Amino acid sequence: MPLIPDYIKKLKPYVAGRTIDEIKKEFGLERVYKLASNENPLGPSANALVAIENCLSELHRYQDVGATELRTEIAKIYDVKVSNVLVGNGSEGIMAN
DSSP states (O other), X not given: OOSSOHHHHTOOOOOOOOOHHHHHHHHTOSOOOOOSXXXXXXXXXXXXXXXXXXXGGGTTSOOOTTXXXXXXXXXXXXXXXXXXXXXXXXXXXXXXX
């Protein structure tokens, strides 16, 4: 079995959309609300801000790069082996594993 399936090899690289500043300049706009790329014009939720504040004192530490605790919990929920659970910051990071 090949390590990387052909359908994965044929995927085209992600091309990022234009920035808000580029759109403003091109169309002469003062205000742009970008709803693509998982962006949120309302900003982070209050819960997210609290979670960020709660972890600020630990930012000088390396995280568990294997996401062991998270992978273990996901494996329990879906009744699969921990070794079958991958986590990453998007498909590129996961496919690199």
